[in-house]
Amino acid sequence: xxxxxxxxxxxxxxxxxxxxxxxxxxxxxxxxxxxxxxxxxxxxxxxxxxxxxxxxxxxxxxxxxxxxxxxxxxxxxxxxxxxxxxxxxxxxxxx
Numbered sequence: 001x002x003x004x005x006x007x008x009x010x011x012x013x014x015x016x017x018x019x020x021x022x023x024x025x026x027x028x029x030x031x032x033x034x035x036x037x038x039x040x041x042x043x044x045x046x047x048x049x050x051x052x053x054x055x056x057x058x059x060x061x062x063x064x065x066x067x068x069x070x071x072x073x074x075x076x077x078x079x080x081x082x083x084x085x086x087x088x089x090x091x092x093x094x095x
Contacts, residue, residue, distance in 0.1 A: 026074060029062065030081045038085055049078060 007014045020029060034049050041047040051059035064077035 026062070026076060026078070026081070030078050034078045034082050035085065038082065038089070042086070042089055049082065 005016055007016065018032075020032075037047045037049070049063070051063045053059055061075075062077055064079040
């Protein structure tokens with residue numbers, strides 16, 4: 001039931017917030033999910049970024065592992081991007 005953001009299996013229904021296409025870049029995923037939470041984190045609120053899914057579905061790659069390709073900025077995951085942005089914001093604070 002795409003219009004209801006719901007998947008029905010047998011007699012059970014499961015809701016979801018978003019579905020992203022496989023070709024979405026790591027940068028676009030970060031901009032859509034984790035980046036909007038950065039200011040809340042810097043303001044002192046707790047922020048949780050959670051990846052849940054079937055084994056082999058790409059959670060480790062999405063969250064932070066570059067799979068041995070650390071020199072390729074396109075493969076940097078959400079956590080690495082978030083931590084980088086924390087330090088960028090901290091360095092911009094004038095004392």
